[in-house]
Amino acid sequence: MSTANKNLSQTSLESNEFFQSLSIGLVVSEWNPEVTFAMSEAAVTFLIQKGVPANQVLVQTVPGSFELPLASKWMAEQKNIHAVIAIGCVIQGETRHFDFICEACANGIMQVGLQTNKPVIFGVLTTQNQQQAIDRAGGKHGNKGIEAAETALKMLLLQK
Numbered sequence: 001m002s003t004a005n006k007n008l009s010q011t012s013l014e015s016n017e018f019f020q021s022l023s024i025g026l027v028v029s030e031w032n033p034e035v036t037f038a039m040s041e042a043a044v045t046f047l048i049q050k051g052v053p054a055n056q057v058l059v060q061t062v063p064g065s066f067e068l069p070l071a072s073k074w075m076a077e078q079k080n081i082h083a084v085i086a087i088g089c090v091i092q093g094e095t096r097h098f099d100f101i102c103e104a105c106a107n108g109i110m111q112v113g114l115q116t117n118k119p120v121i122f123g124v125l126t127t128q129n130q131q132q133a134i135d136r137a138g139g140k141h142g143n144k145g146i147e148a149a150e151t152a153l154k155m156l157l158l159q160k
């Protein structure tokens with residue numbers, strides 16, 4: 001299913017007392033900041049709305065999406081962190097850089113989750129142009145940050 005059929009901000013997740021005990025880390029890429037910071041802010045707001053204490057939501061930035069896996073690993077290795085949300089936006093350019101970054105980033109983030117046994121969420125947009133990214137960072141298709149934050153909480157509920 002594509003985001004043409006699902007609004008990324010739509011959520012059915014109810015607040016839960018369990019969420020008050022959680023600490024969630026966000027790793028946010030500084031590339032395309034108007035997109036990634038909008039996703040990060042939406043994710044943080046969502047987590048707090050659902051009951052995660054504001055002082056237990058930790059945000060760290062990295063230079064680009066390629067750096068998300070390693071920084072996510074550092075964060076996931078922290079004992080007090082229950083889940084990590086990796087947020088980035090890779091926009092297709094004229095060279096094959098896009099393919100290399102997307103592949104490394106997606107595989108790296110998945111590996112970190114498997115290695116640390118903690119939810120490490122792929123909150124990365126991979127789009128053909130900037131408008132598609134803006135549409136998914138609070139625009140007409142909703143906000144991928146909310147989808148990523150909801151996924152983190154759902155995975156922690158499942159793990160519990």
Ligand code: DLZ
Nearest residue numbers: 029031063064065066088089090091097
């Ligand atoms: C170099 C680069 C390019 C061309 N495009 C993006 C992008 O669209 N989104 C993104 O998050 N990062 C980009 N980067 C930076 C790389 O992710 C990485 O930070 C550098 O290659 C240094 O390792």
